[in-house]
Amino acid sequence: MDAVKNLDTSTRILNAAELLFIDHGFDGTSMRQITAAAEVNIAAVNYYFGSKDGLFQAVFERRAEPFVRLSLAKLTELESTVQANDPIAIAESFLSAALEMGSKPEYGGLVFVRLLARTYIEPRAILKEKIPQRYGELTRRYQQALERALPELSAAEVAWRFHFMTSAMFNAFAGNHVLRLFTAQPMVNARDPQRVAQMLLPFISAGLTSPAAVQA
Amino acid sequence: MDAVKNLDTSTRILNAAELLFIDHGFDGTSMRQITAAAEVNIAAVNYYFGSKDGLFQAVFERRAEPFVRLSLAKLTELESTVQANDPIAIAESFLSAALEMGSKPEYGGLVFVRLLARTYIEPRAILKEKIPQRYGELTRRYQQALERALPELSAAEVAWRFHFMTSAMFNAFAGNHVLRLFTAQPMVNARDPQRVAQMLLPFISAGLTSPAAVQA
DNA sequence: TTAATTTTCAAACACTCGTTTGAAATTGAT
DNA sequence: ATCAATTTCAAACGAGTGTTTGAAAATTAA
Structure with a gap:
C-alpha cells in the first residue's frame, strides 16, 4: 500500500x-x-x-498554532519560578519551544522552522491580515517578559535584541546561511537541532545581556 | 523629461x-x-x-560585486593594524561595509541588503553554480580572520557565530522580522541604518566573544 | 435497498507565462 | 548620403496558470 x-x-x-x-x-x-x-x-x-491562498494559510496555521501554544506555555511555566526575570531563561524557553517542535514528527519536525523562515521573507497578503491578530500574544508576552528581565534597556532596544535573537535562531534551524551564497560548500551543518541550539545559546545569551547601546 | x-x-x-x-x-x-x-x-x-534567469543574475551581481570588494578591502586594511586580531573590530569592518553600501546611492542604498536577504532564502539554481566560486574569497578570508581572533573556539564554532552574526545583521537591515508575522505593527524600525548598526554592535560583539559552547 | 450526502474525477475555462520572430526605427561610421 | 550594426517594437508562439463545471463514484443514513 x-x-x-x-x-x-x-x-x-x-x-x-x-x-x-x-x-x-x-x-x-x-x-x-x-x-x-x-x-x-x-x-x-x-x-x-x-483556493491556493486558502491552502497556504492552512499550511502555515497548522504549524504556527502549536508553536505559539507551546512557547506561551513554556513562558507561563517559567514565570511561576524564581527564574522569571532571567533573560537567559526566557531565551531558553523560546529556544526549547522551537526545539520541541523540531523533535516532534506530529508537528512536522524541523519543517515548521523552514516554513517560518520562508514565510517571513515572502509575506503573502493573507498572512498580513489574519495571522497577526490571532497570534499577537506571542510577541507581546515575550517582549514584556524581556523588558522586566532587562530593566536597564529601553523597550525599543529590547525589541531589537528579540529581533536579532529570533533572526539568528530561525535561520540557523532552517539552514539559511546568508553567506552560503558566496561559498561552494557550507561551513555549518544544521541537521542536528540539538547541536544548533548548543551553538546558539552562548551567542544569544551574551547578546541579550550585553550593555545597552543607548541609555534607557 | x-x-x-x-x-x-x-x-x-x-x-x-x-x-x-x-x-x-x-x-x-x-x-x-x-x-x-x-x-x-x-x-x-x-x-x-x-533570459529572465540571466536578468536575475545580472541584478544580483551588480550589488554583490561592490559589496564583496568593499568588505574585503576593509578587512585587508584592518589586518595591517594592531586590531587585526580583535574579533569586534573584524565584525565592525564587515558591518561598516554593509553600512557604506547602504549609504551610497550608486550602490543602490539599502536595496542591496534586501536583495541579499531575499536571495539567500530563495536560492535560484543559477546562483548556486556561478556565484560561489567567484566570491568565495569573502567567507574564506573572514572565517580565517575570526579563527585567528578567537583561538579558544573551534573552526566550526567560529563558522556558527559568523552565521548568527550575518543572519541578525542582514535581516535587521532588510527589516525582516520573523515575528512580524505575529504582530500587527512592527516593534522595530529599520529605516535608519546608522541606528540599526548602533543596536547591532553590542549584541554581535558580546555574542562573538562569549565563552565557547564546546572545547576547541 | 434506497436515498441523500460527500468526495473524486476528467475536461475545459479564460488568462498569464517567458520567449521568439521579423520588420521598423535608430544610431554610428565611412 | 549610404551602408551596416544596433536597438526597439507589435504581434504571435506554445505551454502552463488557478479555477470551475457537472457528472461519476464512494460513502453514509434511513
Whole structure:
C-alpha cells in the first residue's frame, strides 16, 4: 500500500504543499505540482481549501498554532519560578519551544522552522491580515517578559535584541546561511537541532545581556 | 523629461527588476511587470540579458560585486593594524561595509541588503553554480580572520557565530522580522541604518566573544 | 435497498507565462 | 548620403496558470 494514500486527502495535500512551498515558494509552486505529489485530483485543493491562498494559510496555521501554544506555555511555566526575570531563561524557553517542535514528527519536525523562515521573507497578503491578530500574544508576552528581565534597556532596544535573537535562531534551524551564497560548500551543518541550539545559546545569551547601546 | 527614460535601457530594466524581485520574488515577478515598470518593450530583457534567469543574475551581481570588494578591502586594511586580531573590530569592518553600501546611492542604498536577504532564502539554481566560486574569497578570508581572533573556539564554532552574526545583521537591515508575522505593527524600525548598526554592535560583539559552547 | 450526502474525477475555462520572430526605427561610421 | 550594426517594437508562439463545471463514484443514513 502506498504510504501517501493512507492519509486523508486534505492531509496529503497539506504535507505535499508544505514541502513544495518551502523549497520553491508560493509562486514557484503550482497546483499541479502539489496535487501530483499528493496523488490527488487537482480539483481537490479548491474543494477542501477554497483556493491556493486558502491552502497556504492552512499550511502555515497548522504549524504556527502549536508553536505559539507551546512557547506561551513554556513562558507561563517559567514565570511561576524564581527564574522569571532571567533573560537567559526566557531565551531558553523560546529556544526549547522551537526545539520541541523540531523533535516532534506530529508537528512536522524541523519543517515548521523552514516554513517560518520562508514565510517571513515572502509575506503573502493573507498572512498580513489574519495571522497577526490571532497570534499577537506571542510577541507581546515575550517582549514584556524581556523588558522586566532587562530593566536597564529601553523597550525599543529590547525589541531589537528579540529581533536579532529570533533572526539568528530561525535561520540557523532552517539552514539559511546568508553567506552560503558566496561559498561552494557550507561551513555549518544544521541537521542536528540539538547541536544548533548548543551553538546558539552562548551567542544569544551574551547578546541579550550585553550593555545597552543607548541609555534607557 | 521622464526620469526613468534618461537611463540606458538595460539599467532601467535592472532597476525595475531589482525592486520587483525584492518585493515579490523571482517567480512572483513577471517579465511584463518588469518591462512595464522600466518603460521598455518586453523583448528588451531577452535582448540584453538573454533570459529572465540571466536578468536575475545580472541584478544580483551588480550589488554583490561592490559589496564583496568593499568588505574585503576593509578587512585587508584592518589586518595591517594592531586590531587585526580583535574579533569586534573584524565584525565592525564587515558591518561598516554593509553600512557604506547602504549609504551610497550608486550602490543602490539599502536595496542591496534586501536583495541579499531575499536571495539567500530563495536560492535560484543559477546562483548556486556561478556565484560561489567567484566570491568565495569573502567567507574564506573572514572565517580565517575570526579563527585567528578567537583561538579558544573551534573552526566550526567560529563558522556558527559568523552565521548568527550575518543572519541578525542582514535581516535587521532588510527589516525582516520573523515575528512580524505575529504582530500587527512592527516593534522595530529599520529605516535608519546608522541606528540599526548602533543596536547591532553590542549584541554581535558580546555574542562573538562569549565563552565557547564546546572545547576547541 | 434506497436515498441523500460527500468526495473524486476528467475536461475545459479564460488568462498569464517567458520567449521568439521579423520588420521598423535608430544610431554610428565611412 | 549610404551602408551596416544596433536597438526597439507589435504581434504571435506554445505551454502552463488557478479555477470551475457537472457528472461519476464512494460513502453514509434511513
